[in-house]
Amino acid sequence: AQSVTQPDIHITVSEGASLELRCNYSYGATPYLFWYVQSPGQGLQLLLKYFSGDTLVQGIKGFEAEFKRSQSSFNLRKPSVHWSDAAEYFCAVGGARYNTDKLIFGTGTRLQVFP
Amino acid sequence: NAGVTQTPKFQVLKTGQSMTLQCAQDMNHNSMYWYRQDPGMGLRLIYYSASEGTTDKGEVPNGYNVSRLNKREFSLRLESAAPSQTSVYFCASSESLPGAGNTIYFGEGSWLTVV
Numbered sequence: 440a441q442s443v444t445q446p447d448i449h450i451t452v453s454e455g456a457s458l459e460l461r462c463n464y465s466y467g468a469t470p471y472l473f474w475y476v477q478s479p480g481q482g483l484q485l486l487l488k489y490f491s492g493d494t495l496v497q498g499i500k501g502f503e504a505e506f507k508r509s510q511s512s513f514n515l516r517k518p519s520v521h522w523s524d525a526a527e528y529f530c531a532v533g534g535a536r537y538n539t540d541k542l543i544f545g546t547g548t549r550l551q552v553f554p
Numbered sequence: 555n556a557g558v559t560q561t562p563k564f565q566v567l568k569t570g571q572s573m574t575l576q577c578a579q580d581m582n583h584n585s586m587y588w589y590r591q592d593p594g595m596g597l598r599l600i601y602y603s604a605s606e607g608t609t610d611k612g613e614v615p616n617g618y619n620v621s622r623l624n625k626r627e628f629s630l631r632l633e634s635a636a637p638s639q640t641s642v643y644f645c646a647s648s649e650s651l652p653g654a655g656n657t658i659y660f661g662e663g664s665w666l667t668v669v
Binding site for chain 2: 448475483488529544545546
């Protein structure tokens, strides 16, 4: 069955520090992978997505993610975090092999940024 | 530049009352969705409409009904609200189903409390 695991419920970093949010997926074929960000009281905004090709994907707001098939991972990174990055981050997986109508979301990682 | 618009933003219901959440998108998308978001559960798909004239159940459809009124609008109805339906509801849309690699765009959410 398709599933997404975000092992870290809550992460705290200092402003200017680097960031890595973990995402592991279970999918029987080549997945489509997404990272969304949700600011407090807001909907979800797409940060980046992976479909095929280059396994290092660049997104908005200086974020990037790397697809590692051997590790079934799609971790989100940012070299220097800004206070405005404080939000909740969701990884999601979808694909063409199974039921194509579902995008499966992880349970989210809440990022707190200290000045 | 509206994107996905959902109303109302906040609602308090008594157990057993009914209500309808409205959603409209102006991106000419074919597919529309209703998700609910609960703490520690991530986003779960309630119902979706792959295209105008079709609707299908998602992961958690019990207690809900939907109507795809036209290509733009997709409503969610709670016939007899229960406290377990207290949640944040998100409407979303995409050009086509996510299995084809399409990005899902979200509304800003509707906070529903059932007392």
